[in-house]
Amino acid sequence: MSAGRSRYDQAAKTQRITKFLVAARESAIDLNLKRFVFLRVLVSSWLTLPFCALVAGPTPAQTQERADILISGGTVVTMDSSRRIIDKGMVAIRGDRIIAVGPASELAGRFQAAQEISAANQIVLPGLVNTHNHAPMVLFRGIADDMALMDWLEKFIFPAEARNVSPEFVQAGTDLACLEMIRSGTTTYADMYYFEDKVAETTNQAGVRGVLGQTILGFPSPDSRNPEEALKYTERFIQRWRGSSLIVPAVAPHAPYTNSPETLRACKGLADKYGVPMIIHVSETRDEVRQIKAKYKTTSTQWLEKLGVLGPNVIFNHGVWLTEQDLGIIRRRGLGVTHNPESNMKLASGSAPVLRMLALGIPVGLGTDGAASNNDLDMFEAMSTAARLQKLVSGNPAALPAEKVVELATLGGARVLGLHKEIGSLETGKKADLITISTEPAHAVPMYNVYSHLVYALKGADVRLSVINGKIAMLDGVVLTLDEGKIKQKARIIQERVLSSLKSR
Numbered sequence: 271m272s273a274g275r276s277r278y279d280q281a282a283k284t285q286r287i288t289k290f291l292v293a294a295r296e297s298a299i300d301l302n303l304k305r306f307v308f309l310r311v312l313v314s315s316w317l318t319l320p321f322c323a324l325v326a327g328p329t330p331a332q333t334q335e336r337a338d339i340l341i342s343g344g345t346v347v348t349m350d351s352s353r354r355i356i357d358k359g360m361v362a363i364r365g366d367r368i369i370a371v372g373p374a375s376e377l378a379g380r381f382q383a384a385q386e387i388s389a390a391n392q393i394v395l396p397g398l399v400n401t402h403n404h405a406p407m408v409l410f411r412g413i414a415d416d417m418a419l420m421d422w423l424e425k426f427i428f429p430a431e432a433r434n435v436s437p438e439f440v441q442a443g444t445d446l447a448c449l450e451m452i453r454s455g456t457t458t459y460a461d462m463y464y465f466e467d468k469v470a471e472t473t474n475q476a477g478v479r480g481v482l483g484q485t486i487l488g489f490p491s492p493d494s495r496n497p498e499e500a501l502k503y504t505e506r507f508i509q510r511w512r513g514s515s516l517i518v519p520a521v522a523p524h525a526p527y528t529n530s531p532e533t534l535r536a537c538k539g540l541a542d543k544y545g546v547p548m549i550i551h552v553s554e555t556r557d558e559v560r561q562i563k564a565k566y567k568t569t570s571t572q573w574l575e576k577l578g579v580l581g582p583n584v585i586f587n588h589g590v591w592l593t594e595q596d597l598g599i600i601r602r603r604g605l606g607v608t609h610n611p612e613s614n615m616k617l618a619s620g621s622a623p624v625l626r627m628l629a630l631g632i633p634v635g636l637g638t639d640g641a642a643s644n645n646d647l648d649m650f651e652a653m654s655t656a657a658r659l660q661k662l663v664s665g666n667p668a669a670l671p672a673e674k675v676v677e678l679a680t681l682g683g684a685r686v687l688g689l690h691k692e693i694g695s696l697e698t699g700k701k702a703d704l705i706t707i708s709t710e711p712a713h714a715v716p717m718y719n720v721y722s723h724l725v726y727a728l729k730g731a732d733v734r735l736s737v738i739n740g741k742i743a744m745l746d747g748v749v750l751t752l753d754e755g756k757i758k759q760k761a762r763i764i765q766e767r768v769l770s771s772l773k774s775r
C-alpha cells in the first residue's frame with residue numbers, strides 16, 4: 271500500500287467518521303424533538319380530553335345502560351298506584367325484569383338494547399291474569415252446551431274425563447290452551463286439573479306463568495284411585511316445581527261437596543307445609559248450597575271455616591252464592607275470590623256479589639273457567655262480560671267501570687294469586703310480563719279512552735306482542751314458543767277419540 275494512497279484513505283476515513291457523527295447528532299436531536307412533541311401531545315390530550323368531555327357531554331358508548339328489549343311508541347297503561355298512562359311511552363326490559371317505564375322521549379337515549387320493538391298505534395298493558403281455568407278442557411270445547419252444571423258435570427264431563435284424560439291428553443290440551451292464552455293476552459293463569467305435573471311441564475315449555483293446582487276428589491279420578499293417592503301425587507308435584515321461575519304449584523281440592531272433611535284438612539295441611547296456594551270451587555251454584563246445607567247444616571264457607579282450612583293462601587273460585595256472613599269470614603281470613611262471569615252466566619249459576627266484595631276490600635280477580643263452560647279463554651270477553659253483568663244485575667250503569675275491570679284482570683288477579691308484588695303492573699323492578707294490543711282494527715277507531723277500549727271494544731285477537739318473564743312468547747302476532755299447526759292437528763285427533771269414547775258407553 272503506498273503512502274499517498276494511505277493518506278487519502280485516512281482523510282476519507284476521517285470524513286466518513288465526521289459525517290457519521292454529524293448524522294448521529296442530528297438524528298439524536300430529531301429523536302429528542304419527536305419525543306418532546308409526542309409527550310406534549312400526550313399531556314395536552316390528558317388535559318384537554320376531560321375538558322372536551324365536559325363541554326360536549328358524555329359519549330353514548332360510555333353511559334348508555336344495557337337493556338335486552340325496548341318496547342316504544344305505544345300508549346303505556348301502567349296500572350301502577352297512580353294509574354299512570356303514558357302516551358308514546360317506553361318499557362325497558364333486562365333479563366326477566368322491567369328496568370324502566372316512562373315517556374320514550376325521556377328514555378330513548380338512556381338504553382342500548384339488543385332488540386327494539388315498535389308499539390306505535392298499540393296499547394302496552396300488563397299481561398292479563400286469568401285466575402281460574404281448567405286448561406286441558408279446551409279439548410272438550412263445545413262438547414255439551416246449554417245445560418245445568420250438575421247435569422253437565424255428571425252426564426258429560428266426568429264420563430268424558432274418565433275415558434279420555436291421560437298425560438297425553440293433558441299435554442295436548444295444555445298446549446292448545448297456552449296457544450290460545452298467549453294469542454289473547456293472558457300471561458299468567460291459575461289452573462286446576464288432573465296430571466297437573468304434565469300441565470306444569472307443558473306450561474313451562476310454552477313460557478307461560480302458571481299457578482297450577484293438582485285436583486283432589488273424594489272419588490276415583492283420571493290420575494288417582496282415591497284422595498290419599500291424589501295427595502301423594504300432589505306432594506311430589508309441589509316438591510318438583512316449587513322455586514320454579516314460571517310455575518307456582520298448588521293444592522286444589524275440587525269443592526267442599528266433592529271432598530270429605532279429612533281430605534280438606536289434609537289439603538290445607540299440605541298447602542301450609544310448602545307455603546303454596548290452595549284452590550277450591552266454593553258456592554258456585556244453588557244446588558251446591560242445598561247439598562252442603564242438607565249435609566252440614568251451614569254454608570260452604572262456614573263449613574270450611576269450621577274445619578279450620580281458611581287463610582290468606584286459599585283461593586275461592588266463583589263464590590256466586592256467598593252470604594253476608596260468608597263475606598265477613600272471607601275478609602277476616604284474607605283470601606281472594608275469582609269471578610268467572612261467562613261460565614256463571616252460561617251455566618245459569620248466578621251473579622257473584624262482586625260489588626259487595628270490592629266494597630269490603632276482598633281481592634277479586636277475573637277468570638274464564640274451563641273452555642267447556644265458556645267456551646274460550648279470551649280474557650277480553652271476560653272483562654267485557656264482567657262489566658256488563660254487574661251493571662245489569664245492579665240496575666246501575668255506573669257499576670264496575672272499565673278502569674276497575676282492567677284492574678281486576680291485571681293487578682287484582684295477581685293479588686288473588688298472591689303474585690301482586692311481582693306482576694300485575696308495569697313498574698320498575700317487577701317481572702317483565704306485558705302485552706301490546708293493536709288500536710288499528712276498525713272496531714277500535716277512534717280511541718277516546720283507553721280503558722273503555724280495553725273493556726268494551728278490543729278483542730283477544732287484537733293482541734300483537736306477548737312478553738312473559740322477559741321472554742318474547744308472541745311477536746307481531748306470531749307465537750314463538752309453540753308449534754301452532756302441530757297443536758291444532760293433535761287436538762283434532764283427540765276430538766275423534768273423545769267422540770268414539772262417548773258413543774261406546
Ligand SMILES: [Zn+2]
Pocket residue numbers: 402403404551587639640
Ligand atoms: Zn272451575
